[in-house]
Amino acid sequence: xxxxxxxxxxxxxxxxxxxxxxxxxxxxxxxxxxxxxxxxxxxxxxxxxxxxxxxxxxxxxxxxxxxxxxxxxxxxxxxxxxxxxxxxxxxxxxxxxxxxxxxxxxxxxxxxxxxxxxxxxxxxxxxxxxxxxxxxxxxxxxxxxxxxxxxxxxxxxxxxxxxxxxxxxxxxxxxxxxxxxxxxxxxxxxxxxxxxxxxxxxxxxxxxxxxxxxxxxxxxxxxxxxxxxxxxxxxxxxxxxxxxxxxxxxxxxxxxxxxxxxxxxxxxxxxxxxxxxxxx
Numbered sequence: 550x551x552x553x554x555x556x557x558x559x560x561x562x563x564x565x566x567x568x569x570x571x572x573x574x575x576x577x578x579x580x581x582x583x584x585x586x587x588x589x590x591x592x593x594x595x596x597x598x599x600x601x602x603x604x605x606x607x608x609x610x611x612x613x614x615x616x617x618x619x620x621x622x623x624x625x626x627x628x629x630x631x632x633x634x635x636x637x638x639x640x641x642x643x644x645x646x647x648x649x650x651x652x653x654x655x656x657x658x659x660x661x662x663x664x665x666x667x668x669x670x671x672x673x674x675x676x677x678x679x680x681x682x683x684x685x686x687x688x689x690x691x692x693x694x695x696x697x698x699x700x701x702x703x704x705x706x707x708x709x710x711x712x713x714x715x716x717x718x719x720x721x722x723x724x725x726x727x728x729x730x731x732x733x734x735x736x737x738x739x740x741x742x743x744x745x746x747x748x749x750x751x752x753x754x755x756x757x758x759x760x761x762x763x764x765x766x767x768x769x770x771x772x773x774x775x776x777x778x779x780x781x782x783x784x785x786x787x788x789x790x791x792x793x794x795x796x797x798x799x800x801x802x803x804x805x806x807x808x809x810x811x812x813x814x815x816x817x818x819x820x821x822x823x824x825x826x827x828x829x
Contacts, residue, residue, distance in 0.1 A: 722810050722813050722815050723815070724774070726815070727771055727817070727818050728808065728810065728815050728816065728818070729817075729818050731808040731809065731810050731815060733810075734817065734819075735806060735807055735808040735817045736805065736806045737803065738803055738805075738806075741821075744801070745821075747803070748794075748797050748801070749825075751797045751800055752793060752794070752797045753793055753797075754827055754828050755828060756789050756790070756792070757787060757789050757790050757793065757825060757827045758827055759827065760789075760790070763825070763826055764786075764787045764790045764824065764826075765785060765822070765823070765824040766790055766791055766822075766823055766824075767820060767821070767823070768782070768823050769781075769782050769783075769784075769818060769820050769821075770782070770798060770818070770819055771816055771817070771818050771819070772805045772816070772819055773807065774807050774814040774816060775804070775807070776805045776806060776807050777804065777805075778798065778799070781795050790825065794823055794825075
């Protein structure tokens with residue numbers, strides 16, 4: 550009988566489920582409002598989709614409405630009759646003079662000429678031995694006569710039983726003085742041209758970029774007794790060239806053959822002209 554009353558009232562599913570319960574509970578309110586919220590969400594979503602989809606079309610329509618009407622300009626082709634142009638024969642111009650020959654930069658060369666040995670003139674009459682010269686007087690012209698010794702050797706000193714020895718004494722050279730004139734100059738392995746080549750390979754020409762023409766200077770340094778290089782200095786008008794030349798010479802670590810005086814190694818000051826071409 551209770552079921553008949555329920556169906557007679559046409560109750561919804563939510564009212565049947567929450568019958569005799571606290572309808573203030575949130576689940577009932579949520580289920581009761583769900584169809585209305587779903588319909589509202591569908592309408593809003595459909596509206597946003599249509600706005601997004603139709604925005605480009607609306608934009609193009611507004612843009613076409615605001616465009617100015619194109620002005621049509623009629624242009625008729627006009628036939629232009631041109632007379633044949635008179636072509637003047639070009640005058641023969643004299644060829645330009647050839648450019649002057651470029652003189653190559655001369656490399657400094659220190660003259661080092663070994664004198665040729667001169668053969669001693671042949672002596673027709675060999676001198677007499679010393680033993681014969683001590684028996685008489687010697688002269689430029691031979692003459693016969695009485696032998697008269699011009700020199701009588703002194704008697705030998707008495708023997709003491711010990712042998713006297715004489716040693717050659719060589720003049721002493723200074724270990725600290727820097728010489729500019731020596732008997733044998735300092736030499737780089739492979740010669741001075743090999744040293745110039747190393748300087749050219751290690752020199753950074755970008756340091757003198759912008760210089761006008763060839764930059765020159767004189768490099769001076771001291772070749773120590775062990776063959777190392779110290780006291781490197783460069784004199785020149787371009788300060789950038791001077792600094793880079795000092796750095797380049799110091800970067801070459803090859804040992805030199807030191808200079809010598811009386812066979813003894815000494816400190817020697819070496820001078821070397823240097824020239825560099827800046828990059829173009």
